[in-house]
Amino acid sequence: DVSHGPILYLEDVTVSFDGFKALNKLTLSIDEGELRCIIGPNGAGKTTMMDVITGKTRCQTGKVFLGQTIDLRRMDEPSIARIGIGRKFQKPTVFASHPVWENLELAMKTDKGWWPSLRSRFTRPAQARVEEILSLLNLEQDAFRLAGDLSHGQKQRLEIGMLLMQQPRLLLLDEPAAGITDEETMELAALLNGLRGSCSMMVVEHDMDFVGALAGDTGKVTVMAEGSVLAEGTLDTVRANDTVIESYLGR
Ligand code: ADP
Numbered sequence: 001d002v003s004h005g006p007i008l009y010l011e012d013v014t015v016s017f018d019g020f021k022a023l024n025k026l027t028l029s030i031d032e033g034e035l036r037c038i039i040g041p042n043g044a045g046k047t048t049m050m051d052v053i054t055g056k057t058r059c060q061t062g063k064v065f066l067g068q069t070i071d072l073r074r075m076d077e078p079s080i081a082r083i084g085i086g087r088k089f090q091k092p093t094v095f096a097s098h099p100v101w102e103n104l105e106l107a108m109k110t111d112k113g114w115w116p117s118l119r120s121r122f123t124r125p126a127q128a129r130v131e132e133i134l135s136l137l138n139l140e141q142d143a144f145r146l147a148g149d150l151s152h153g154q155k156q157r158l159e160i161g162m163l164l165m166q167q168p169r170l171l172l173l174d175e176p177a178a179g180i181t182d183e184e185t186m187e188l189a190a191l192l193n194g195l196r197g198s199c200s201m202m203v204v205e206h207d208m209d210f211v212g213a214l215a216g217d218t219g220k221v222t223v224m225a226e227g228s229v230l231a232e233g234t235l236d237t238v239r240a241n242d243t244v245i246e247s248y249l250g251r
Pocket of ligand 1: 017021022040041042043044045046047048049
């Protein structure tokens, strides 16, 4: 694999809430095109880290960079979304009363901003992009169904597709496999694995089978605990790490 340097770089990031350090000198970097799984017990700071990257929460100290030059600490939440950091929260949010294809079209990045413009017209380039994403999502057969009628797993894929319409540089996904069937979990893993290389991804996940399907034998997994990185390596390596075992069982 050719490395293109980090797409995301955090150094010594600290976030305190009334003296309690939700992030404590967190240092982490993700390579361009990488799919990085983040695991760790509840309260480890995973959500706070994503909040800092997306500008929702300010860190008191540390560096937060997209690529080599974009200082995310200087930017607000809408600007960070606009420069290509897409975030998916746990619960899927789709336009339930609109067909699947229209959900994708509405999510297309417009000149006016990153959020779907209800006034946008269905242009030829948009149509080509919608068809491309439908095929990627394996939702071609469902293009004309209402998004609200999809299964939970299909909604999760659709929402990822909506983010992809904006051609993000980095996707942050919070437990995308929570509450979906085993079959859909593997379909989601196949989708994300297929995006590897064209889009960098950070996936926070508890489902170890899913993490295994994403990381494979060689992918890097980051274990967070108490606001910083506890261990980093292949899934097998971190799972065999005594400190990691302790941090999971010690609670
Ligand atoms: P995770 O996502 O890994 O479960 P979080 O980032 O949600 O961890 O939380 C890390 C710690 O920070 C937790 O102990 C949580 O209670 C605390 N925390 C998170 N947000 C706030 C907040 N807005 N005010 C006070 N404490 C917070």
